[in-house]
Amino acid sequence: MNRVTENRSPKQTLLSVVILATLLVIGGSIFLIHYRINPAVLQPGSLLPPAQNMPASLPPTSAEAIMQLPPGLVPLTPSETFESHNLSDKINGKAELYLSAGFNRLISQRLTDGHTDDIWFEVLVYDMGTGQNAFSVFSAQRREDAQPLGLTQYSYRTSNAIFLVHGPYYMEIIASNASEQIMKSMQTLAEYFIRENRTETITIAEEQLFPEKDKVANSTSLIASDAFGYDHLNQIYTAEYTMDGNRLMAYLSHRGSSEEANKLASAYRDFLVNFGGKSIDAELIITDALVVEILDTYEIIFPCGPYLAGVREAANLEQATILASQLFNKIKEVIGDF
Amino acid sequence: MTSNPDMTELNRRQFLIRSAKAGVSVAAACTAGLWFYDAKGPDRSSQPQMQHGLLDFSIENLDKKMSIARGKNRAATLHLAIESLGGIETFIKKDDQVLLKVNAAFASPPILSATTHPQLVSEMVQLCYKAGAARVVVTDNPINDPTSCFALSGIEAAARGSGAEVVYPRDELFRPLTVPNTTLIQNWPVLYDPFEDITKVIGMAPVKDHHRSGASMIMKNWYGLLGGRRNIFHQDIQTIITDLATMVRPSLVVLDGTVSMISNGPTGGSLSDLKETEMMIVSTDQVAADAFGATLLGKTPSQLPFISKAEAAGVGTADYRALNPVEVSV
Numbered sequence: 001m002n003r004v005t006e007n008r009s010p011k012q013t014l015l016s017v018v019i020l021a022t023l024l025v026i027g028g029s030i031f032l033i034h035y036r037i038n039p040a041v042l043q044p045g046s047l048l049p050p051a052q053n054m055p056a057s058l059p060p061t062s063a064e065a066i067m068q069l070p071p072g073l074v075p076l077t078p079s080e081t082f083e084s085h086n087l088s089d090k091i092n093g094k095a096e097l098y099l100s101a102g103f104n105r106l107i108s109q110r111l112t113d114g115h116t117d118d119i120w121f122e123v124l125v126y127d128m129g130t131g132q133n134a135f136s137v138f139s140a141q142r143r144e145d146a147q148p149l150g151l152t153q154y155s156y157r158t159s160n161a162i163f164l165v166h167g168p169y170y171m172e173i174i175a176s177n178a179s180e181q182i183m184k185s186m187q188t189l190a191e192y193f194i195r196e197n198r199t200e201t202i203t204i205a206e207e208q209l210f211p212e213k214d215k216v217a218n219s220t221s222l223i224a225s226d227a228f229g230y231d232h233l234n235q236i237y238t239a240e241y242t243m244d245g246n247r248l249m250a251y252l253s254h255r256g257s258s259e260e261a262n263k264l265a266s267a268y269r270d271f272l273v274n275f276g277g278k279s280i281d282a283e284l285i286i287t288d289a290l291v292v293e294i295l296d297t298y299e300i301i302f303p304c305g306p307y308l309a310g311v312r313e314a315a316n317l318e319q320a321t322i323l324a325s326q327l328f329n330k331i332k333e334v335i336g337d338f
Numbered sequence: 339m340t341s342n343p344d345m346t347e348l349n350r351r352q353f354l355i356r357s358a359k360a361g362v363s364v365a366a367a368c369t370a371g372l373w374f375y376d377a378k379g380p381d382r383s384s385q386p387q388m389q390h391g392l393l394d395f396s397i398e399n400l401d402k403k404m405s406i407a408r409g410k411n412r413a414a415t416l417h418l419a420i421e422s423l424g425g426i427e428t429f430i431k432k433d434d435q436v437l438l439k440v441n442a443a444f445a446s447p448p449i450l451s452a453t454t455h456p457q458l459v460s461e462m463v464q465l466c467y468k469a470g471a472a473r474v475v476v477t478d479n480p481i482n483d484p485t486s487c488f489a490l491s492g493i494e495a496a497a498r499g500s501g502a503e504v505v506y507p508r509d510e511l512f513r514p515l516t517v518p519n520t521t522l523i524q525n526w527p528v529l530y531d532p533f534e535d536i537t538k539v540i541g542m543a544p545v546k547d548h549h550r551s552g553a554s555m556i557m558k559n560w561y562g563l564l565g566g567r568r569n570i571f572h573q574d575i576q577t578i579i580t581d582l583a584t585m586v587r588p589s590l591v592v593l594d595g596t597v598s599m600i601s602n603g604p605t606g607g608s609l610s611d612l613k614e615t616e617m618m619i620v621s622t623d624q625v626a627a628d629a630f631g632a633t634l635l636g637k638t639p640s641q642l643p644f645i646s647k648a649e650a651a652g653v654g655t656a657d658y659r660a661l662n663p664v665e666v667s668v
Contacts, residue, residue, distance in 0.1 A: 077486070088569035092443060092481045093550040093604050096572065122446075141602050143610045158608040160449075174607045176447035176490075 067107050067125060070192040073185060076120055079109040097140060098126060101224035102133035104168075113185035121175040121186055125193070127168060131202025132222060132235075134170040138163065139221035146218065151190050153201060162186050167199025206237040209252055209307075209334050211326040216240040216247075227251070228312065230271045232264060243319045250327045252309040261303035265290060268308075269301055284321060286328045291317070300324040304331045390516050395539040396587040397429065397622070402654070404621035404661040406630065409668030412596050413461045415618035420465065422664040423620060429590045430538055432470030437536045438462060438502070439588075441543045441559045442478040442493050443604070445486035450606050451597045453487070454542045456496030458594055462542060463500040477532045478562040479507040505532045512565040519651065520581035522574065527565035528585075538589040541624065545595040545615065545631045547603030551575040552642045554604045555631040556591045556624045557583040557653075579644035583624060583653045593619040593627045595634045625654030626661050 067079050080090070083105055088095035090106060098106075104127040112120045128134040138154055141163070146156035155164030159178040164171050171193065173186045207220050219240035227233035238251040255261040269290040273279055277294035284291070289302040298320040301310040309327055314320030348356070407419035420426050430436060440454040448455055459476060466474045476497040480487035484506045488494035497504050505511070513530035517523040533539070543559035550572050551558060560582035561568070571578035595617035602611045615634040621627040625648045629639040639645045639656045649656040 088572065089481060091605050092569075093548050093554070093572060093575070094602075095569070097549055143602075143608050145610045158610045161608045163608075172607060174446075174450075177449055178609060 067109055067123070068192065068196050069111070070188050072113060073111050073189060074114050076110040076112055079107055082106040082108070098128070098137055100226070101136040101140075102129045103127075104129050111189070113182060116179055116182045116185070119175060119177045119179050119182045121173055121182060123189060123193075124172040124174070126170040126172075128170055130168050131165065131200070132204070133224065134165045134168055135202060135204055136222040136224045137170050138165045140223070142218065142221070148218070149187075149190075151187070151194060155190075157183065157187075162190050164190060164194075165202065166194050166197065167202060169193075169197065169199070204237075206252060206254075209327075209331050210237075210239040210250060211323075211330045213326060214241045214243050214323070216242055228268075230268055232267060232271075241323055243323070246315040246319060248314040248319060248323060249312050250310070250323055251312065252304075252307050252327070252331065254306055255308050256306060258303060258305055261306055261308045262288065264308050265301045265303045265310075268310075272299060282317060282321070285325055289324065291320075293317075302328065304328055305335060307331055307335075390518070392517060392587060393533055393539070393585055394587040395536070395589045397538075397589050400428070400622060402621075402623040402626070402661050404619070404623060404626050404630075404658060404663040405666065406663050407618045407620070407666045407668065408616055409618070410596065410614065410616055411668060412455055412457050412594065412618065414668045415596065416458060416461050416592065416620070417465075418666050418668055419618050419620040419664075422666050426465045426469045429540075429622075430466050430469035430471050433472045434466070434470070434537045435473045435475070435535050436466045436471045436538045436540060437475045437477065437532060438466075438497075439539060439541050439559065439562065439586075440476055440478050440493055441554075441562065442484075442487045442491050443481045443562060445480075445482045445490045446605070447490060448492045449609070451544050451599050451612050452546065452604065452606050453491040454493060454544060455594060455596070456492035458542060458592065459493050459502075460496040460500045462540065462592065463497060463502040466538075466540075467501060471538075474502040475505055475532055475536065476502045477505040477507070477529065479529050479565060480562065507565070515585075517581065517585045520584050522571060522578050523581045523585055529563045529565060539586065541586070541588045541591040543591075543593060545593060545598040545634050546606070547599050547601055547611075547635055549603065551579060551644060552637065553628070553632060553635055555628045556593050557628050557644060557648060560586045576643040576647060580647040580651055580653075583644075583648045584651050587653075588624060589622070591619075591621055591624045591627050593621070593631050595619060595631060598631075598634045600635055621658075621661070621663075623654040623658075623661060625649055625656055626658035626663075629656045629658045630663070 082090045084099060084103060087098060087103060087106060090108065106124060106126050108122060108124045110120055110122045126137065128137060135154060143158050145158055149155040149157050149162065152164050152166050160175040162173040171190065173190060175182045175186060210220065221238045223236045223238060225234045227236035236251050236253045238249050241248050241250060255264055269279065269292055272292045272294050277292040280291050280293055282291045286302045289300055292299045298314040298317045299310060299312045300320050302324065309331060311320045311324045311327065403423045405419040405422045407415035409415040438459065440459055442453050444452045446452045463474045476493065488504060494504050507529055511529055511531040512527040514525050515523060515528040515530060516525050541556050541559055543556050546554040548554040548558065557579050595615045597612050598615040599606045599611050600613045617634060619627050619630055625645060629645055632639045632642050632645065645656045648654065
């Protein structure tokens with residue numbers, strides 16, 4: 001009779017080695033993880049975030065370099081710097097809006113002008129990396145009663161605050177109360193910041209692709225990610241329209257190629273259908289247009305060359321069709337044949 | 339036909355040898371496991387002691403109640419709402435030690451309505467003392483630097499001015515807590531020690547829009563009891579709010595809808611983010627209070643998942659009308 005050891009095949013030997021190696025890796029991992037005790041429980045010293053958030057890796061003068069103050073303004077507190085890992089320590093639940101739009105760094109400081117009793121203001125400068133990213137967070141928070149300021153291409157004020165985009169920076173200056181006197185000081189600070197931090201004027205080329213007819217003024221926005229609840233829709237420009245008192249939205253996004261745009265249009269249609277939408281047939285002049293009825297509104301989705309475009313939240317199909325056609329024609333007019 | 343090596347039969351001797359080897363291997367593994375096993379666990383003699391359970395300060399034998407007072411003056415609407423529920427003595431008894439969990443999350447001025455209004459804090463502290471409370475404590479673990487938050491929100495001055503003690507979050511006040519029937523609050527540091535000797539807890543929060551959760555009201559306000567790197571919970575915000583509501587069972591809640599932050603929350607910044615909704619909600623049911631608060635933001639309770647989740651967890655009712663809320667006007 002043969003000895004059992006002589007009957008082992010090379011495959012068996014190899015399999016055994018693989019199994020033993022896997023077990024060793026698992027054992028080693030468990031051994032290492034054993035020493036990683038939950039720091040939240042066993043290191044009470046680290047439970048609270050530090051009061052000052054200036055990371056050591058930054059050049060010590062970087063905050064001051066960006067946040068130079070014009071004469072007459074007095075710091076109430078030192079400037080603070082926040083980065084991606086601790087942005088929520090400053091703005092809590094709103095951090096995701098900035099992080100998803102390419103946030104780099106926030107510098108903030110409280111100031112007073114020394115003239116307006118008991119009123120102070122806080123300036124927040126968000127470095128968003130690019131002008132488009134800065135425009136995204138600016139447009140997402142645009143206030144309805146915004147009064148254009150003309151400080152930059154995108155700037156406005158409300159009764160107690162100034163909001164603007166300057167190159168890659170999104171800037172907020174917020175007063176602790178409404179006062180025209182303090183507003184003058186805030187405006188001086190904004191002008192000084194723009195003068196001292198020279199950058200290229202940003203261009204939102206997509207604004208020209210939206211038809212002007214029925215468009216609500218200053219309604220163009222950029223949604224950086226997860227647009228309309230669909231995680232594949234990013235970098236979506238939107239604009240609001242009013243037709244016979246009904247509000248509806250047009251949107252578009254450059255996807256790199258017509259194939260990509262086509263694929264995303266179908267995927268978004270499927271997403272809507274999965275969430276209770278009904279795909280319907282409709283006679284449209286737009287090739288490859290997809291129509292969905294959802295929650296008593298109409299959506300038209302279509303590829304237009306490398307652009308994904310569409311209309312949503314239309315109260316009726318007729319208005320959706322009119323706006324979609326206008327959008328389609330405008331894109332073709334601007335970018336030419338494709 | 340060739341013989342399959344796998345099918346080779348063992349003789350008795352080979353079988354016994356193999357069995358012995360397998361037995362030794364198993365015994366060696368068990369010995370190694372026993373050698374690594376630490377029955378005591380990590381030494382925590384100098385660490386805070388793990389806590390289990392709820393922070394339950396609900397009042398026994400008291401039916402769920404709710405009052406909605408309409409008006410612009412916070413002091414007047416607070417008094418009226420509490421009066422319509424039987425008066426402050428219904429909730430606060432002589433010698434009670436009361437903790438007010440305010441929203442002092444941001445170092446922002448009261449006019450921006452991102453934090454509990456100082457006038458409301460002052461009125462509530464005075465009401466508690468009027469009812470015979472022995473001690474009133476005001477606390478929160480803010481997002482920003484605590485000293486700045488309590489000072490600039492006006493809460494510190496209001497609380498101290500009316501005789502309350504302000505407790506800032508300090509490392510030694512946190513304890514790891516595990517809350518039964520929760521998903522996320524497992525062995526997590528919670529601002530626990532300020533609750534020592536406390537007999538009543540009152541949650542006080544403004545009505546706010548919230549970029550992640552849809553709204554920040556009473557239940558979201560318990561977030562300010564968490565320590566550690568709590569921002570990770572933003573990835574599952576609806577669950578953590580539900581868990582927090584499960585963790586804290588307050589004696590009373592005061593939801594301030596006098597001015598609501600209807601957009602750009604939770605920080606706001608512009609006065610145009612605010613709307614005068616002129617409502618003060620006082621309730622013993624935090625879910626019902628938030629359900630009504632949702633309507634002030636132009637939403638239905640069903641649009642805020644944490645409300646239905648909290649109801650499903652048995653925290654309270656989303657159908658605030660079922661409580662037959664008392665509606666009064668100043």
